[in-house]
Amino acid sequence: MTPRVLSVAGTDPTGGAGIQADLKTIGALGGYAMAVVTALVAQNTRGVRSVHVPPVSFLTEQLEAVSDDVEIDAVKLGMLHSTPLIDAVATWLDRVRPPVVVLDPVMVATSGDRLLDEEAEAAIRRLCHHVDLVTPNLPELAVLTERAPATTWDDAVGQATDLATASGATVLLKGGHLAGAACDDAIVTADAIHSVPGRRVRSTSTHGTGCTLSSAMATLAASGTPWPEALHRAKAWLTEAIDHGAALRVGQGNGPVDHFHALRAQPSGTTGWSTWMWEESADVRARVEACDFVRRLGDGSLEPERFARYLAQDALYLGEYARWLVRAGSLATGADERLFWTRAAASALSEEERLHRHWVGEPAEPGPATRAYLDHLRATAHGGGHGELVAALLPCYWLYADLGARLVLGDHPAHPYTQWLRLYADPTFAAAARTARDLVDRAADAATPAERARMRSAFARSMVCELAFFEAAGPPPLSDARPAAAGSSSASPGRRVAGR
Numbered sequence: 001m002t003p004r005v006l007s008v009a010g011t012d013p014t015g016g017a018g019i020q021a022d023l024k025t026i027g028a029l030g031g032y033a034m035a036v037v038t039a040l041v042a043q044n045t046r047g048v049r050s051v052h053v054p055p056v057s058f059l060t061e062q063l064e065a066v067s068d069d070v071e072i073d074a075v076k077l078g079m080l081h082s083t084p085l086i087d088a089v090a091t092w093l094d095r096v097r098p099p100v101v102v103l104d105p106v107m108v109a110t111s112g113d114r115l116l117d118e119e120a121e122a123a124i125r126r127l128c129h130h131v132d133l134v135t136p137n138l139p140e141l142a143v144l145t146e147r148a149p150a151t152t153w154d155d156a157v158g159q160a161t162d163l164a165t166a167s168g169a170t171v172l173l174k175g176g177h178l179a180g181a182a183c184d185d186a187i188v189t190a191d192a193i194h195s196v197p198g199r200r201v202r203s204t205s206t207h208g209t210g211c212t213l214s215s216a217m218a219t220l221a222a223s224g225t226p227w228p229e230a231l232h233r234a235k236a237w238l239t240e241a242i243d244h245g246a247a248l249r250v251g252q253g254n255g256p257v258d259h260f261h262a263l264r265a266q267p268s269g270t271t272g273w274s275t276w277m278w279e280e281s282a283d284v285r286a287r288v289e290a291c292d293f294v295r296r297l298g299d300g301s302l303e304p305e306r307f308a309r310y311l312a313q314d315a316l317y318l319g320e321y322a323r324w325l326v327r328a329g330s331l332a333t334g335a336d337e338r339l340f341w342t343r344a345a346a347s348a349l350s351e352e353e354r355l356h357r358h359w360v361g362e363p364a365e366p367g368p369a370t371r372a373y374l375d376h377l378r379a380t381a382h383g384g385g386h387g388e389l390v391a392a393l394l395p396c397y398w399l400y401a402d403l404g405a406r407l408v409l410g411d412h413p414a415h416p417y418t419q420w421l422r423l424y425a426d427p428t429f430a431a432a433a434r435t436a437r438d439l440v441d442r443a444a445d446a447a448t449p450a451e452r453a454r455m456r457s458a459f460a461r462s463m464v465c466e467l468a469f470f471e472a473a474g475p476p477p478l479s480d481a482r483p484a485a486a487g488s489s490s491a492s493p494g495r496r497v498a499g500r
């Protein structure tokens with residue numbers, strides 16, 4: 001059922017923050033969006049000019065107009081401006097008791113302008129006791145816990161734990177205000193922390209990210225998604241929204257994110273089919289990025305034994321993957337396409353051979369995740385057509401090129417896996433992944449709707465297999481695993497299949 005989600009917040013006439021951002025977010029994530037206005041704010045991407053606050057009785061009238069008529073599945077609270085408004089909202093919440101209440105304790109806009117009276121900070125602290133999830137940024141967390149703003153992640157986790165303990169609410173700790181290439185968030189309760197890693201987008205299009213994230217959380221929780229899972233999904237979606245924000249060319253200050261990036265990526269007709277598939281796999285990709293193996297590979301803390309075990313499986317995978325690349329080449333109609341897939345197969349085979357020689361030693365047995373992935377490719381190659389097969393082969397290229405581009409941000413000369421990081425961040429590999437995408441798009445253009453549906457399942461299944469492949473390398477090292485000379489070999493480690 002479509003969740004009915006109410007935003008109670010201030011306005012932003014340029015559409016990037018406040019109620020306007022909330023409505024877009026709720027709609028983009030599949031909810032039915034409603035809005036009660038607390039304050040009218042004359043603002044743009046550069047700053048706030050003035051604030052007009054209607055009488056508190058009118059806020060209560062709006063709230064009651066909604067709740068007297070509509071069953072509300074979740075409420076998101078944003079800018080509440082001053083104590084009388086906060087108290088009116090708390091009274092209404094106690095009466096209506098919506099199943100999910102998320103509070104973004106908006107205090108100061110990115111531009112530095114105050115959106116909450118200073119004397120109302122105590123009222124916001126009290127309101128935390130009436131809600132399920134609080135989503136403070138670091139300065140807001142400091143105000144709520146009456147401390148100095150945290151400057152490290154550990155400090156911030158400590159403050160979030162204190163807030164969760166004192167209020168009884170779950171806290172979504174946001175790392176946006178910390179420095180560094182990562183941009184992690186976490187779900188924090190009095191006795192548990194669930195971190196969700198994220199990458200920092202180098203962009204000034206971050207106006208309204210807090211509003212957007214909190215309404216995304218409300219929408220996902222309204223359909224019964226637990227907080228940690230909701231944060232994984234909301235964050236993957238928001239990061240892509242930030243990626244696409246600058247292309248909107250809205251305003252001269254901190255621009256908005258693109259809430260409808262996925263809609264724009266969805267092809268009218270079939271052009272850009274692969275982009276649509278990519279967007280659809282955002283959840284799975286977020287789980288890949290978040291899994292222990294990938295995170296440790298990126299920051300260099302991965303145990304060499306686990307890396308060796310992964311490479312042994314990867315070599316087995318590549319040997320068989322090459323067979324299906326050859327088959328994709330033989331089924332292709334264009335000469336350029338035949339050449340691309342065939343070269344990719346040759347490249348995969350030489351990589352497999354190199355892995356065996358330098359990294360793996362004795363042949364290993366395929367593990368369950370490797371077997372499941374190869375079974376899927378085999379079944380697709382035998383049972384499906386050309387389009388289905390190339391759709392199944394694409395995630396291996398694209399995901400690795402994407403991971404390479406992200407993880408290489410943490411590279412440094414002493415990184416133990418620097419070769420792996422550089423291999424997949426290599427522009428020629430990115431170009432090969434791009435060609436593979438173009439060829440899959442071409443196949444989608446030529447396919448019937450039924451064939452495209454099969455291509456879609458093949459692509460999605462491969463993406464899930466990629467996740468399982470990384471997760472299988474996740475458990476602690478087996479005692480019989482052969483150690484690899486991580487970082488000491490001159491071999492290029494891994495799954496490079498550039499068709500060159």
Ligand SMILES: Nc1ncnc2c1ncn2[C@@H]1O[C@H](COP(=O)(O)OP(=O)(O)OP(=O)(O)O)[C@@H](O)[C@H]1O
Pocket residue numbers: 109110136137138174175176177183184185198199200201202203206207208209210211212213235238239242
């Ligand atoms: N440059 C960025 N790249 C990726 N994610 C970001 C970036 N900046 C913020 N985020 C994410 O956006 C969300 C909001 O984070 P932030 O800490 O900036 O909150 P905020 O200050 O309340 O936001 P707002 O800009 O609306 O005031 C978090 O999920 C955070 O990790």
Ligand SMILES: Cc1ncc(COP(=O)(O)O)c(N)n1
Pocket residue numbers: 009010011012017018019041043078079106108109110111115206207208209210211
């Ligand atoms: C009505 C309203 N609510 C919230 C924000 C905070 O968003 P940001 O910090 O990104 O400016 C805002 N600017 N306006």
